[in-house]
Amino acid sequence: MTQPSHNQRCGLCGGTCEATTITHEERRGTHLYVFENVPAKICGECREIWIDEEVLQQIDQLIETGVPERKVETPVYDFPRAIAHAH
Numbered sequence: 001m002t003q004p005s006h007n008q009r010c011g012l013c014g015g016t017c018e019a020t021t022i023t024h025e026e027r028r029g030t031h032l033y034v035f036e037n038v039p040a041k042i043c044g045e046c047r048e049i050w051i052d053e054e055v056l057q058q059i060d061q062l063i064e065t066g067v068p069e070r071k072v073e074t075p076v077y078d079f080p081r082a083i084a085h086a087h
């Protein structure tokens, strides 16, 4: 595996993937975890986003033991009730 990772091919369409960073959201039960500036690859053809297995494992670890940068309040809507109150 000496191939630079940014030359990875898209698993969907075979297009060339480019390195990028994304905001990744991970849901665990009722908790939502947000990771900013996550290294990922985006397909130049179909725009599919790919995250390395290694990075996903690191995210798993951070959810368990990591120290978040900050916390945000996440508005949660019950759709029918929210619609009813909107009128």
Ligand SMILES: [Zn+2]
Residues within 6 Å of the ligand: 010, 011, 012, 013, 014, 015, 043, 044, 045, 046, 047, 048
């Ligand atoms: Zn693709």
